[in-house]
Amino acid sequence: AGKIIKCKAAVAWGPNQPLSIEEVEVLPPKKGEIRIQILASGVCHTDAYTLSGKDSEGKWPAILGHEGGGIVESIGEGVTSVKPGDHVIPLYIPECHQCKFCKSGKTNLCSVVRDTQGRGLMPDETTRFICKGHNVHHYMGCSTFSQYTEISAAKINPIAPLDKVCLLGCGITTGYGAVTKTADIQPGSTVAVFGCGGVGLSAIQGAKARNASRIIAIDINPGKFEYAKKLGATDFVNPKDYDKPIQQVLIEMTDGGLDYTFEAIGNTTVMRAALESCHKGWGQAIIIGVASAGEEISTRPFQLVTGRVWKGSAFGGVKGRSELPGIVEDYLNKKLEVDMFVTHKFKLEEINKAFDAMHSEDW
Ligand code: NAD
Numbered sequence: 107a108g109k110i111i112k113c114k115a116a117v118a119w120g121p122n123q124p125l126s127i128e129e130v131e132v133l134p135p136k137k138g139e140i141r142i143q144i145l146a147s148g149v150c151h152t153d154a155y156t157l158s159g160k161d162s163e164g165k166w167p168a169i170l171g172h173e174g175g176g177i178v179e180s181i182g183e184g185v186t187s188v189k190p191g192d193h194v195i196p197l198y199i200p201e202c203h204q205c206k207f208c209k210s211g212k213t214n215l216c217s218v219v220r221d222t223q224g225r226g227l228m229p230d231e232t233t234r235f236i237c238k239g240h241n242v243h244h245y246m247g248c249s250t251f252s253q254y255t256e257i258s259a260a261k262i263n264p265i266a267p268l269d270k271v272c273l274l275g276c277g278i279t280t281g282y283g284a285v286t287k288t289a290d291i292q293p294g295s296t297v298a299v300f301g302c303g304g305v306g307l308s309a310i311q312g313a314k315a316r317n318a319s320r321i322i323a324i325d326i327n328p329g330k331f332e333y334a335k336k337l338g339a340t341d342f343v344n345p346k347d348y349d350k351p352i353q354q355v356l357i358e359m360t361d362g363g364l365d366y367t368f369e370a371i372g373n374t375t376v377m378r379a380a381l382e383s384c385h386k387g388w389g390q391a392i393i394i395g396v397a398s399a400g401e402e403i404s405t406r407p408f409q410l411v412t413g414r415v416w417k418g419s420a421f422g423g424v425k426g427r428s429e430l431p432g433i434v435e436d437y438l439n440k441k442l443e444v445d446m447f448v449t450h451k452f453k454l455e456e457i458n459k460a461f462d463a464m465h466s467e468d469w
Pocket residue numbers: 151152276277280300301302303304305306324325326327330345370371372373376393394395396397419420421422468469
């Protein structure tokens with residue numbers, strides 16, 4: 107505590123280059139900050155998107171990664187909610203309980219560090235990482251591709267295996283929460299999920315947990331249906347098997363449309379299809395997928411006039427500090443599947459292989 111830590115991290119020196127394993131210095135936590143030893147991290151398409159250079163807000167050099175699990179190493183002045191030794195999941199959406207967003211009770215989009223976080227900096231406008239004399243940027247307030255990092259975090263049950271529950275730091279919670287929190291679906295609802303990656307499959311889990319009467323899994327890669335079935339999907343649709351728009355297929359399958367649809371791809375054409383597959387009068391389409399910068403969505407406004415609702419969900423609407431620990435308990439109580447989502451394991455030194463695996467097998 108109070109000292110600089112030297113450790114290994116995967117540094118992104120610039121766009122479209124492999125990550126480079128480097129020795130970095132991690133400075134001690136300042137007021138309100140915590141320093142965490144990261145023991146496990148997922149890799150996510152969002153990390154790859156930033157690394158590709160398509161993310162116009164990418165900052166270089168940076169330490170990427172935002173789906174982690176770790177142990178608090180030390181705390182800065184004024185920190186009372188965690189102590190050294192606590193097991194935590196880093197949060198890319200914090201929860202300060204004090205900003206306008208937190209106080210509203212209407213959203214999980216805490217804004218307390220929003221501005222500096224978006225620019226890859228800590229709240230005092232500086233960074234805590236130094237490598238080869240360069241200040242290295244933070245990423246999504248997490249930078250989990252480092253053995254030590256500084257962030258906001260949710261304190262979780264120390265029994266939970268960090269190499270599994272790290273995935274609750276993004277993808278699984280996002281899909282599960284979109285169904286159980288953002289849409290808050292009723293038992294018996296009919297649901298369609300577009301995209302059966304980690305996020306969509308977890309939306310399917312959420313629908314099953316809420317006793318949806320029908321859960322239609324949609325993907326252009328039929329290899330995903332095996333997983334969708336295990337998690338509770340009842341119907342499987344590959345849009346490539348039809349020569350008519352997928353919304354028409356779904357409306358015909360469901361006597362007029364679905365109660366809830368979820369877009370977990372990031373494709374604006376599919377976002378439209380998700381809205382238009384909703385039942386007239388009450389159907390709700392939830393956008394989870396993140397489209398590339400600058401893209402727009404469209405539909406005929408009459409779709410909304412006639413009662414369909416379009417809304418979005420970030421991190422499943424889950425408030426990190428107050429609600430994520432309960433989702434970890436759901437996993438421990440076998441109400442939520444996480445283990446199946448760990449398809450590969452790599453050492454930090456092999457992180458570029460993890461990106462290759464994510465791309466090659468379309469995970
Ligand atoms: P993924 O790439 O693993 O899964 C996407 C799936 O969609 C794949 O199985 C793919 O075959 C399928 N697909 C692609 N095009 C399709 C089409 N036209 N029709 C049907 N299926 C199609 O991605 P993921 O990790 O599950 O993430 C899904 C999306 O969620 C991404 O856009 C990601 O950025 C976003 N995301 C959002 C949040 C949030 O808070 N809102 C958080 C995490 C991830």
